[in-house]
Amino acid sequence: MKSLIAILLIVFLYPLLAWVSSSNSLFEAFGPETPLMQVNASLGLAIPSHYVNRADPKKVRIGGQLISEGRADTPQGKSNYISRFYACTSCHNTVREEEDISKVDSELRLDYAIEHQLPYLQASTFWGIVNRVAWYNGDYIKKYGDLVIAANKSLEESIQLCAQECSQGRELEAWEMEAMLHYLATLELKVGDLALSKEEINQLNDGSASNQNKLNLIASKYLPRSPATFAEPPNDKNRGYGMKGNVERGKAIYELGCQHCHKEDGVSDLVLDDAKKTFKWLRNNISADSQNSIYEIIRHGTYAEYGHREYMPLYTQEKMSDQQVEDLRFYIQEMAY
Numbered sequence: 001m002k003s004l005i006a007i008l009l010i011v012f013l014y015p016l017l018a019w020v021s022s023s024n025s026l027f028e029a030f031g032p033e034t035p036l037m038q039v040n041a042s043l044g045l046a047i048p049s050h051y052v053n054r055a056d057p058k059k060v061r062i063g064g065q066l067i068s069e070g071r072a073d074t075p076q077g078k079s080n081y082i083s084r085f086y087a088c089t090s091c092h093n094t095v096r097e098e099e100d101i102s103k104v105d106s107e108l109r110l111d112y113a114i115e116h117q118l119p120y121l122q123a124s125t126f127w128g129i130v131n132r133v134a135w136y137n138g139d140y141i142k143k144y145g146d147l148v149i150a151a152n153k154s155l156e157e158s159i160q161l162c163a164q165e166c167s168q169g170r171e172l173e174a175w176e177m178e179a180m181l182h183y184l185a186t187l188e189l190k191v192g193d194l195a196l197s198k199e200e201i202n203q204l205n206d207g208s209a210s211n212q213n214k215l216n217l218i219a220s221k222y223l224p225r226s227p228a229t230f231a232e233p234p235n236d237k238n239r240g241y242g243m244k245g246n247v248e249r250g251k252a253i254y255e256l257g258c259q260h261c262h263k264e265d266g267v268s269d270l271v272l273d274d275a276k277k278t279f280k281w282l283r284n285n286i287s288a289d290s291q292n293s294i295y296e297i298i299r300h301g302t303y304a305e306y307g308h309r310e311y312m313p314l315y316t317q318e319k320m321s322d323q324q325v326e327d328l329r330f331y332i333q334e335m336a337y
């Protein structure tokens with residue numbers, strides 16, 4: 001009888017215990033797929049109100065369509081365009097843009113864009129945007145003034161600001177905002193997206209380490225805000241910024257950057273194609289005192305005007321370094337011959 005009980009125990013109880021303990025440890029350990037938001041919450045940080053915990057696939061589809069096409073297919077048919085001029089993806093990517101997301105480095109961002117053939121754009125990617133804690137940072141206040149103050153503290157406000165000002169469109173309706181937030185939640189950061197070493201993962205999973213240390217560790221592995229520093233054209237445009245440009249990199253900036261918008265049926269009427277004539281025009285304007293100079297247009301962009309709302313956003317230092325402007329210049333000069 002005793003041995004029967006023992007056998008029963010082994011057959012039934014052991015797998016049960018093993019299952020309980022393994023699911024327990026699965027629950028506690030943070031793996032590569034664990035959302036960063038979940039880790040932060042378990043360490044005592046409040047979950048922001050813009051975050052959608054369980055994204056609804058239907059809303060995700062609609063939100064994604066609003067962002068990439070500017071309107072969505074709904075049961076009532078096609079919705080109205082948010083903007084007649086742009087989709088959000090005219091200026092924002094929706095995927096990772098850098099290998100190391102703990103720092104800003106425009107050269108590494110360009111390397112990554114070349115490797116993955118991504119558009120090289122003025123705005124920050126939506127990937128990981130729900131994990132940021134402030135938006136429209138740094139010098140954007142110079143362009144949009146008081147409008148930025150609310151946007152700086154709220155993802156929803158910055159979406160509304162960008163739908164109306166950056167996109168020259170209209171305010172989003174509640175269902176559109178909701179769908180976008182569902183979509184953006186699917187672009188959240190996971191533990192595996194941070195460059196954590198094995199020891200650092202162990203540290204995160206170490207029950208005796210303090211929550212504050214773990215939070216500090218996480219905060220050092222990604223940027224909770226995208227910095228933005230406005231820059232100026234060089235004092236002497238003939239001389240430029242003074243460094244030698246790299247033609248290959250200039251070509252990549254032209255093709256992945258400028259041509260994203262300046263193409264046939266693009267958001268701009270100005271087509272920057274690969275014809276010698278086009279490069280000659282660009283070259284002849286380099287030192288001009290007008291928006292047709294690459295230095296002026298890159299550093300100041302243009303403003304939307306009544307009757308002509310399409311404008312070009314400026315490139316901050318983070319999105320285009322002085323070196324990269326010179327790379328572009330050297331490419332233009334080479335192609336003009």
Ligand code: HEC
Pocket residue numbers: 067082086087088089090091092122123124125129132134135136137140155158159162163166167225226228313
């Ligand atoms: C014409 C270009 C353009 C379009 C179109 C555009 N944006 Fe932006 N957006 C920008 C720029 C430039 C910034 C400046 C800050 C940054 O992204 O680094 C920005 C910033 C933002 C930010 C804050 C990002 C941060 O981390 O600081 C959000 C959120 C945003 N846009 C959402 C949207 C949404 C949603 C749409 C579509 C409805 C949209 N944008 C369309 C250019 C654009």
Ligand code: HEC
Pocket residue numbers: 090091121122253254257258259260261262267268269270291292293294297298302310311312313328
């Ligand atoms: C996000 C879209 C976008 C990107 C990227 C972009 N531009 Fe523009 N650009 C525009 C728009 C819109 C205008 C406004 C003129 C128009 O309506 O066509 C413009 C205007 C210009 C003008 C003419 C200024 C004028 O007033 O007509 C030049 C020159 C120019 N861009 C060069 C560039 C170069 C060089 C790059 C790459 C470094 C670039 N653009 C990247 C959208 C863009």
